[in-house]
Amino acid sequence: MGANQKTHExxxxxxxxxxxxxxxxxxxxxxxxxxxxxxxxxQAASPTPKPTPAAATKPTxxxxxxxxxxxxxxxxxxxxxxLHITPAQLxxxxxxxxxxSDLAKDRGMTKDQFAAKLAITVKPRLEALVDKKExxxxxxxxxxxxxxxxxxxxxxxxxxHKANSTTPTK
Numbered sequence: 001m002g003a004n005q006k007t008h009e010x011x012x013x014x015x016x017x018x019x020x021x022x023x024x025x026x027x028x029x030x031x032x033x034x035x036x037x038x039x040x041x042x043q044a045a046s047p048t049p050k051p052t053p054a055a056a057t058k059p060t061x062x063x064x065x066x067x068x069x070x071x072x073x074x075x076x077x078x079x080x081x082x083l084h085i086t087p088a089q090l091x092x093x094x095x096x097x098x099x100x101s102d103l104a105k106d107r108g109m110t111k112d113q114f115a116a117k118l119a120i121t122v123k124p125r126l127e128a129l130v131d132k133k134e135x136x137x138x139x140x141x142x143x144x145x146x147x148x149x150x151x152x153x154x155x156x157x158x159x160x161h162k163a164n165s166t167t168p169t170k
Contacts, residue, residue, distance in 0.1 A: 067135045071143055074125035075118075075153055082117045083107060099157040111152060119147045 063069070080090040083103050093103060104114040126140035 067139060070129050070134045071126070071139065072153075074129060075122055075143065075147075078118055078122035078125060079153065081121050082109075082114060094154055094158050097157065100152060100154045101156060111150065111155065114155075115147050115150055115152050118152060119144055122147065 076090070077087050079100060080087040083090065083100070084107070085093075085103075090100075090103075094100075100114070101111065104111070109117070123144060126135070126143060129135045130137050130140050
């Protein structure tokens with residue numbers, strides 16, 4: 001009779017309360033199961049991407065101005081060599097408002113003398129860039145031609161480009 005009595009206690013519950021308990025219990029269980037199963041499936045379907053070493057080091061697109069940057073570095077380092085200073089020191093002097101003309105004058109050089117020494121100093125660097133196929137021979141010749149005609153980068157200092165001016169032009 002003990003088992004029969006236990007059954008009787010379970011049925012004594014209010015039918016509405018029993019229905020509510022069963023519905024809420026089943027809904028909670030279903031929600032927990034679906035979250036657990038769905039979460040597991042989502043993780044299995046889309047694992048965390050792990051970059052490969054080759055993909056991590058490879059740039060997304062090539063630098064369209066790689067040649068110009070290489071020429072700039074070669075000329076800038078050559079200017080520093082002609083002035084007998086490091087490129088870092090030349091960069092700092094230019095940032096502080098100095099001009100290559102002032103630095104050359106302090107070392108007793110005119111613009112023509114500086115340009116001649118610059119052409120001699122930059123030529124091997126440009127030849128190395130041509131050999132590595134980073135620039136063309138025509139580009140190297142153009143740089144040397146411009147220097148021989150008196151164009152010296154930063155001779156008059158750094159010229160900052162002004163962003164959109166707010167004053168109207170006439």
